[in-house]
Amino acid sequence: MNQQEIGNHSFDHFYKKFKHGVRLPYDILNIHNIPDGAKQGHFIEIHCGGFGSEISAHPTEKHQFYALTDRGPNTTYDVNGDHGKIFLDPSYTPKIGLFELQTDGTIHKIKEILLKDPTGKTITGLPNQHFGATKEIAYDQNGQILQNGTDEFGLDSEGLVALKDGTFWVSDEYGPHIVHFNAEGIEIDRINAYTQDDRRKSGYLLPLEYANRRQNRGMEGLTITPDQKKLVGIMQSTMSNPNKSVINSDVTRIVVIDLETKAASQYLYRQEANTTVHSNTAIVALNNNSFLVSERDDDFYKDNPNAFKRVYKIDLTQATELESVQETEQFKQDEYLGLLIEGQTLEQYVLEKGWQGLAQYHIYPVAKTLVVDLVERLQYPHDKVEGLWVIDEQHLAVLNDDDYAFSETDGVLEQKYLDRDQQVIDANTLYIINGLDLRPIE
Template sequence: MYQKFSKGVQLPYDILDIHNIPDGAKQGNFIEIRCGGFGSEISPHPTEKKQFYALTDRGPNTTYDVNGDKGKIFLDPSYTPKIGLFQLHENGTIEKIKEILLKDPTGRNITGLPNQHFGATKEIAYDQHGQVLEHGTDEYGLDSEGLVALKDGTFWVSDEYGPHVVHFDASGIEIDRINAYVQDTRRKSGYLLPLEFANRRQNRGMEGLTITPDQKTLVGIMQSAMSNPNSSFAKSDLVRIVMINLENKQVSQYLYKQEGIAYSNTAITALSSNEFLVAERDDDFYKDNPQAFKRVYKIDIRNATDLESIQNNENFQQDENLGLLIDGQTIEQYVLSSGWEGLAQHGIHPVAKKLVVDLVERLQYPHDKVEGLWVIDAQHLAVLNDDDYGFSETDGVLEQKYLDQEKNIIDSNTLYIIDQLDLSVDS
């Protein structure tokens, strides 16, 4: 059965009721907005082996920074981020079984609009005509990116705003959340991210989320280096991984070394309590760059340094808002000034990693993004892309997101199942 998905199978989608936007990539055409959008993350159904959940982000949006205000155009400001349940069929097709709309604790549908307070990105929301939205914020709004489906029927979702890690019941109603904001009373159970996570780089928050097989520990990975203490230190190959024990609230924190400066880690999934798969990518399309970087690595935390375990001494200081400091510098500052060799001299080591599959080499992977990983069994891995609702922008001009412009092939959420892999757990 899985062989039928090896070359990629599109997820079903509808056409969003947004029309008459000229296609900047192909004169005379209009953009087709696909909805869809189930490409931010994938999580297996806990009991149905051929079903999976997939997550949307904050909805069809694009950069609109003409006024220097970090603006975003929201083509559908009322769009509600959602979880879709999908079924693999023997004939090689994918069926969408249902959608779960994400809601605040009162049952109101949330939007993908920016937050105003905790984790606010300061982005200004515009409509498709470039007019500032009258109601352009949503304190419960999520730019959802990470998804975990639990055995009890509930979900955890991580996002790029706070970052927030939000617990939803089976119907999509928020029941709790975890973030780095002490004053946020929505944290019902009191779980708290290390406060330095509030210094995430804008639009590069907690892209990946998973849970250990015993369902006890959430594991999140940031997309890129954080703006810690400020944005001048945000472009390096250092990424943070955080682990939150849901039973005792204990937090651990590890470092991941990317293969390139400012690459993106966009998915994580657990193999065991110590080993995980992560996706790492650049932003290129295969059609533009046959050496594009889209890879999946196996990582192991057992010999890595837990930053939270380091005690204060003459070199180290645990700062409440900036995390571990080395000689007064944040980890982000220190790796830029002294390199990973400098960290190693202080006994700080990243997670071990080894290549599982190069998606460009194996599939000639055509998409710019890989954002979902699903371990089906010890030999089969499913990979899902984010299609950005089938459109993008260049220098402020909206355009259809083509994989092949001449053949009119538009990017769509596509599931690939890769076989003959070694996804076994190391003893």
């Protein structure tokens, strides 16, 4: 069906087809005979797929969207205390998929764009060795350490922006890095917090404290303002700033990169619970100052009917821009730790003195209001919500990450079920919600 035919249908039509969720197409990865630790006598089915890390509207085709994979089918394997990860397909290449909504209530995959280094060589999702290395050890499915188990261009891709010029920005959890790819998926530039990284061709630089991101909790969400001039990223959790002693805090950071001036600005976001429980997983612009943000816990509805999966509208205008705070006896702008209050990082200060302590110094987080509780509205069955697509001022699309349909418990691989008794396996699923107020905050 061509775009003109699709365009004759309103999003109310698509809402009726997609309100209960429609699965994205996927293949079964050619990895077999892995016993399912969750269901004796069964073997794990690996979905590929994997287009659940982020979603970005097509800049011109209103019924099309791009979706992003992460670093490939992997899971925790920390049995040796070395931050190990099992990579079931070490050669897996992170990719961007272009999809289209069909009037019959299905989703058609138009193409895939493999991500590549500046020479055009496909990258992998294996950990970096420098510039934000997580020190994770890569293992194969048999628990053996992988030879050549790192990739300096490897990405654990999480955030995606599709620009009007046909290029893409992708943020990740390793550096965090924000990488600019051309329409063919070849890297042309990047932004990170590492001054010695000569891959930063245009000189963009994140505030250096972002090098202190918590392992596997990097820049989970990325968006661009409607004028295409500013990238806006949100960190998944409290950064280990200055170290991991602060990770029980409920403060996360939002960074704005001006693509014209290269200047960076920062704001604080207050989560509804501490970040060992909650994660921010997506951000999408409504205008230059208003955004939607997803916040979630790790629970499944089947296990916890009070699971937390919500979308908030936030506003930057009433929040404190951290880079502009002037140094005083109490405030210091530290090159590697960011704004300090009485010698403490903001993460330390919030953990010790709370948000009231910050307010005494007139430091305020972004204002936030609830847009939709996905558990209340949809009985949202998945553990993760990682993609937000603002279709119009009333319709919002939400996409989950299915982790390639498997997980692990204590190093044992198992199928990721939404319903174990009925053998309903998790999969990337798109929901369209209507009747929302998605207008920017004036």
